Amino acid sequence: MIVKLAWRNIWRNRRRSFITVTSISFAVILALFMRSMQLGSYERMIDNAARFYTGYAQIHANGYWDDQTLDNSMEFDSTLMSEVDGMKGVEITVPRVESFALASYGSKTKGAAVLGIDPLREEQLTRVKSKLISGKFLEDGDKGVLISEGLASYLKMGIGDSLVLLGQGFQAMTAAGLYEIQGILKFPIPAQNDQTVLMNLSGAQFLFSMEDRITSLALVIESSDDVDPVVTDLEQRLDTAAFEVLGWRELMPELIESIEIDNVSGRIMLFFLYLVIGFGMFGTFLMMTQERKYEFGVLISIGMKRRLMQWVVFLEMALMSGIGVLTGVAVALPFLIYFYRNPVYLSGESAEAIEKFGVEAAYFFSLDAEIFINQAWAILIMALILGFYPLLVIFKLKPVKAMRES
Amino acid sequence: MNIIEAKGIEKVYDEDKVPVHALNGIDLNITEGEFTAIVGPSGCGKTTLLNILGGLDHPSKGIVHLANTDITSMSDSHLIDFRLQNIGFVFQAYNLIPVLTVRENIEFIMLLQKADKVERHLRSSEMLEQMGIADKASKRPSELSGGQQQRVAVARALASKPKFILADEPTANLDSKSTAQLLDIMAEMNRKEQTTFVFSTHDQRVIDRARRIVRLDDGIVVDDHVAEHA
Ligand SMILES: Nc1ncnc2c1ncn2[C@@H]1O[C@H](COP(=O)(O)OP(=O)(O)OP(=O)(O)O)[C@@H](O)[C@H]1O
Ligand SMILES: [Mg+2]
Numbered sequence: 001m002i003v004k005l006a007w008r009n010i011w012r013n014r015r016r017s018f019i020t021v022t023s024i025s026f027a028v029i030l031a032l033f034m035r036s037m038q039l040g041s042y043e044r045m046i047d048n049a050a051r052f053y054t055g056y057a058q059i060h061a062n063g064y065w066d067d068q069t070l071d072n073s074m075e076f077d078s079t080l081m082s083e084v085d086g087m088k089g090v091e092i093t094v095p096r097v098e099s100f101a102l103a104s105y106g107s108k109t110k111g112a113a114v115l116g117i118d119p120l121r122e123e124q125l126t127r128v129k130s131k132l133i134s135g136k137f138l139e140d141g142d143k144g145v146l147i148s149e150g151l152a153s154y155l156k157m158g159i160g161d162s163l164v165l166l167g168q169g170f171q172a173m174t175a176a177g178l179y180e181i182q183g184i185l186k187f188p189i190p191a192q193n194d195q196t197v198l199m200n201l202s203g204a205q206f207l208f209s210m211e212d213r214i215t216s217l218a219l220v221i222e223s224s225d226d227v228d229p230v231v232t233d234l235e236q237r238l239d240t241a242a243f244e245v246l247g248w249r250e251l252m253p254e255l256i257e258s259i260e261i262d263n264v265s266g267r268i269m270l271f272f273l274y275l276v277i278g279f280g281m282f283g284t285f286l287m288m289t290q291e292r293k294y295e296f297g298v299l300i301s302i303g304m305k306r307r308l309m310q311w312v313v314f315l316e317m318a319l320m321s322g323i324g325v326l327t328g329v330a331v332a333l334p335f336l337i338y339f340y341r342n343p344v345y346l347s348g349e350s351a352e353a354i355e356k357f358g359v360e361a362a363y364f365f366s367l368d369a370e371i372f373i374n375q376a377w378a379i380l381i382m383a384l385i386l387g388f389y390p391l392l393v394i395f396k397l398k399p400v401k402a403m404r405e406s
Numbered sequence: 407m408n409i410i411e412a413k414g415i416e417k418v419y420d421e422d423k424v425p426v427h428a429l430n431g432i433d434l435n436i437t438e439g440e441f442t443a444i445v446g447p448s449g450c451g452k453t454t455l456l457n458i459l460g461g462l463d464h465p466s467k468g469i470v471h472l473a474n475t476d477i478t479s480m481s482d483s484h485l486i487d488f489r490l491q492n493i494g495f496v497f498q499a500y501n502l503i504p505v506l507t508v509r510e511n512i513e514f515i516m517l518l519q520k521a522d523k524v525e526r527h528l529r530s531s532e533m534l535e536q537m538g539i540a541d542k543a544s545k546r547p548s549e550l551s552g553g554q555q556q557r558v559a560v561a562r563a564l565a566s567k568p569k570f571i572l573a574d575e576p577t578a579n580l581d582s583k584s585t586a587q588l589l590d591i592m593a594e595m596n597r598k599e600q601t602t603f604v605f606s607t608h609d610q611r612v613i614d615r616a617r618r619i620v621r622l623d624d625g626i627v628v629d630d631h632v633a634e635h636a
Contacts, residue, residue, distance in 0.1 A: 001517055005505065008505035008506070011505075012504065012505055294500060295500070295503065295504075298495075298500070299503070301460070301462055301489065302489065302490070302494075302514075302518075302562075302563075303487065303489045303490025303493075303515060303519075304486070304490075305483065305486055305487070305518075306486070308518075399462050400457050400463045403497065
């Protein structure tokens, strides 16, 4: 009966209820699109960053991340690798040796990042093979190296030329070697394109005098939701005195920070959107209350408890807000699913302009449940706060006065 | 037995610091089964008195006993419950809940009293029959004439079997035919169910139907007599 009463009261002023419900729906739709796009682009950025290099998690010798030297490398334990490989959520593990050396050819010398990789496994994570623009990609046992295009042109080198690498190896050993260029890679990010040298893991281990050691084991994880469970699981399995396990949040702190800053601006926009909608909702609640004071007076006179009447009015507001939220979600969801599956790629000049900043020229959408839950909460909490007004009016209503004044 | 006992009732409204003396010491007893009119010119205090007798407003001075209960010191929520269980109200207009059907309106107080469904249905059917509006049971109040709406209001008040019914100018908005019909019904229910009615009016045709007439002027009782036809 109470529900029936509330339900019918909503439809008393159809036009007003319709306007209120639709404005809530619109706000929800707008908010959902905004958030879905924003979070979608974050997810994409994180995914790109993870796919681009770091992976979703990494295992190192304890202390490596803070002090990235070869002395903080770890023993390459193939049983550990196959154990991690077999873990739920883990696609593959990617062992690496990462260090620096001076690269020179002829009269030119430049600092370079030297990476020792397992070509097949590395390919699973970074798809580095697709960056090859000339020559031949690394295979197990190859003694040659791949060099990034920027570095190659700085050193004026081509396929078949011999590169000199000179640096410091494990425990201050001298690292020096002569390597034939067997391929050239072009990376989209300048910092990477200007200074990368890629070789087989065993070659790097030999160069740096670190037989059977690696600096990091990167993990390809099936979905970003699996990262935290995998990290926790690993931390339990591994001796944390000897190893450290880092999730992507720790691996890409700058990215996370810039996402968080951007996210604040998104939230501020949402706040203003909801502020506007809040005023609209309050207007409705205000009118709904004012024009029914006489009726409230009659109901209290004939013996209806204030508490019960407050329930009815509260239900009305909750129902309206709920309908608004549900309609909004129902309308937005199919579109969001569509865009989630089919990101909107830009083309033409605007795309080029965006790509100059090293960002993909596309809109990606997220279907993270949190987006939907948050909008629902925002509206319901607002209804709850605004709903205090009618509840207060009913609480304080003097029936005789209310009926006399109307 | 007295169902209403009011002693020394005074009411001063001090709106904006200019006190209005609406009631100036009223003693009034109503016994079970009465059919009494409170009459007098506009502003004499009829509404104020009925509100105080119904526990809707507190007197500035004096004591009200209803069904042997002192209501003057009752808390707001106790009073609401007391009204629910004991008093039926009919107001001048707009008594009904617009979104409920006629039948639902009649059952509403019984519902608040937590009467069960079957009982509610039987009683509301009986009331609809008595009021001659059985065919309107599933209509909304706005689809009814003013007279029919007031009959629904009386039906709602009666359905819950209150100790007495207070009606403030129930016929003020009605034409003479509807007025006569409503009074017929009230008189009939008063006779049949022994329900006590106290109503206010300044309409002579209504006064003529009352069995006891209490006349107010300037907030005091100036006349109180039993009608000759009674
Ligand atoms: N809430 C109030 N505040 C201030 N003055 C009031 C209030 N209610 C009534 N009055 C005054 O008290 C006096 C009695 O009013 P009341 O409404 O009881 O008279 P009434 O006999 O019902 O009149 P009517 O026949 O016009 O309905 C009037 O002077 C009125 O102006
Ligand atoms: Mg009056």
